[in-house]
Amino acid sequence: MTDTAPSRTGAQSLVETFVNAGVDVCFANPGTSEMHFVAALDTHPDMRCILGLFEGVVTGAADGYGRMKGTPAATLLHLGPGVGNGLANLHNAKKARTPVVNVIGDHATYHRRFDAPLTSDVEGIARPVSDWVKVSKSADEVAADGALAVQAALSAPGQVASLILPADTAWNETRAGAKTRNETLAPTSPLAIDSTAVDDAAKALSSGAKAVIFLRMTLTEELLKWADRIAAATGATLVSDTFVGRTERGAGRPYAMRLPYFGEQAEEALVGTRHLVVVGGEPPVTFFAYPGKANELTPAGCEVHRLVPPNGDIQGTLEALAHAVGATSTAFRPVELELPSAPTGTLTPKAIGAAMARTMPDHTIVINESGTSGGGVEPLTRKARPHDWLGLTGGSIGFGLPAATGAAVACPDRKVLCLQADGSGMYTLQALWTQAREKLDVTTVVFSNRKYAILQHEFARVGAHNPGPKALSMLDLGNPDLNWVSLADGMGVPAERVDTAEGFTSALERALAYKGPALIEAVL
């Protein structure tokens, strides 16, 4: 388009630019300063807009959407406090390297100098959770800025881009046309393959000494196959990050062991390793530091080989490494389908994992924010039908319900199964309403253990023994117990409560057979 396009608002030029670039879903919680963007939604038939009743829902949905789709959704956020409310899930998205485009409304350019109630340092709030930030200066620049935001979001391996839109840049008229698809989609290419790093890794892996290939990226089946060919040919072990944005997992896919969460167990998993070949990042550290315990997990005497950075050409590098170690025609080792037996009796995380593994249809998307219960569920589903597994990459709780919402929008033909701890579920429970409104095919399992179980573990692990009554009350969600059936009902999602393995299995079968949102409160 040229700059002699018909006059329209800056917001309209932005919506059209987004749609041209394939950004045609917007998760939104707008306010007055975003009303022109909202008005512009109806000017383009291909833009879908989905309301969240809290910004943490909006940003978490964009994260889930981007992880599954590989292209960004837009968010619509209301000034600094709106970004603040969405910040925790943007933090997770940034750590997952999910492409996201935030549109953040601000006061009109000439109103920002006043200390009005909602005046805030929008840019300052957005920057810590954004890889790219820009403030639009005028309606004439909004379309071009929108194209830059999409480019930034799509730059390898995926980024959080935040475009701040003062209200008058949205409402003023402009003749600057929307950007076309070609003008928009020129994201930064990944870095070239580093052949020195490839040769170095090949030498290490061929040395015969114990080696680990440590995977710090989205684990698509394709990338896992290349990594597994290399591992099979060299005898190295595949280990993935503890929290991975998305893993293609289950029968037919190669298996990469997940690095355990607790440092001692992680050290155990890596003990004796002489060569650590790191793919897509830096060597592993513990989640938190603990008094008197190691936080760097590379064993003493182990040599670190940084094969490719996060923004490198990961697939090309793995292919080059396979070539260098003579593994290009090595067969990868698929996991064989093997379903656990039907669980009975007491409802435990393992029983839930067994029921899931038996019931999940092909290509289920599992959103995992099950907290401590995940240790039971994860191994039981390892050999289930092929599925995707989305993890809590940034440690910001309140990820599960919103990410499930976004994944269901991205993949309407797939079943979404959200494993949700009760403590973290309470952060962003408003997502259930969006699931009901949009009739999204999400089954939520709430692991109702009525405590912050992880903190009960961590309290002792940090060396603070014998908690007193006040400390105990900070780690406990009882008194009163949350009633998730009522909470779901309050937001229009049908729900039931179960407390036996058999009860859970039949509830899960019912929920997965039903097309639409459902919630199961699994009392543990």
Add this chain to the structure above:
Amino acid sequence: MTDTAPSRTGAQSLVETFVNAGVDVCFANPGTSEMHFVAALDTHPDMRCILGLFEGVVTGAADGYGRMKGTPAATLLHLGPGVGNGLANLHNAKKARTPVVNVIGDHATYHRRFDAPLTSDVEGIARPVSDWVKVSKSADEVAADGALAVQAALSAPGQVASLILPADTAWNETRAGAKTRNETLAPTSPLAIDSTAVDDAAKALSSGAKAVIFLRMTLTEELLKWADRIAAATGATLVSDTFVGRTERGAGRPYAMRLPYFGEQAEEALVGTRHLVVVGGEPPVTFFAYPGKANELTPAGCEVHRLVPPNGDIQGTLEALAHAVGATSTAFRPVELELPSAPTGTLTPKAIGAAMARTMPDHTIVINESGTSGGGVEPLTRKARPHDWLGLTGGSIGFGLPAATGAAVACPDRKVLCLQADGSGMYTLQALWTQAREKLDVTTVVFSNRKYAILQHEFARVGAHNPGPKALSMLDLGNPDLNWVSLADGMGVPAERVDTAEGFTSALERALAYKGPALIEAVL
């Protein structure tokens, strides 16, 4: 205390310092990096710690507490994302000039350089909503830093102070003793009275030209009396900010007209004013800017007189001005008790206001986040029994339920009545659980109109007419309707739904007669 105190953890020295300084309530949502602070809570009998299931509850409660108490509560927040989740209500607290002390856990000093999942720019996230920020460097400095934080929070007129506590500064042992009350409580004094400004204002008010005294501070009865004596003696009109942190209001107190929210009405309220004497800030501007409408509200030809800045000696300045205009012995004009007649029929905001005015006991604390419904409630309660009225100072919605929680902790012998719009209520509904756990005496009225009514007004006001179906769906909370009775039940708060004036009146009477949390869903 001296530096030969018995060895203890940095966290213990901080808890003792806080209690010594009168900061003996901590609203908390801790994580692993805060476990030593949690452990330290039990080492001091006078520290009360209250769990919130989301950080927006924690910070909003601290705001409500600080507004009522005049001294800060502490919050306990978990790294950058924890601050993010609490940011919107800290924004409101900062705009209200509420004293708050945030304790923000971070990774251990030696762990911060790694890109662990929860690594973030904690300081960068805290700064935009803090008046004071400090990162503790070692356990030896934590007590002194805590004292500085309390001093900062108490500095006139009240500030948000954020102390970032890397985990090892909390868990390491120190012999640096806790700070005593005297060592802590030396907040910055307010600025001295500006006698030139007083003389200038006195001259303006005595000129006979139409004058407005514009009040931008906490409206205690005492300050209102001084302002009203001046107004009575000079013929000036008292106008307050649209959103005031706390107003002592109702029978027996002087009345200050509240500047209307919408710019046109605000302009109307100030039309013809020749002298605007501003107390505690800058002249008024509109909340948002709108195309083609004025955003500065001082009428053309009106002279602005800045009497005293927010951190000035407001009471002393008003007394000096009263002296200068000869009003020291002028009687203030108390509002006379006058209760509306019992409402009947259709349930409207005015009916709710009438029922409130008739039912509220003396010294009820009203938390007002009623949104568009407030326009009905506010005038009806103007002549009710004396009460406090806490407003949404920063425009960040999700203030009501948490602030009510904190106000009830601050004033356990007073009734708290929370007027909560449904859209904003959904932001931080988790506060209801804390009210149930702590058995707080809060009655919540949810104004269930099932829409973002303010946005339906604002959509047209910004000049974006004829919303299409997508725009309309962004402004509407129906499909499905929220069921607040179920939501409250899910968190242990008894609730009922009413849809007539008579039904509301009797529900309100029941709730106010009951000591403990209750919720009324008022379907409008």
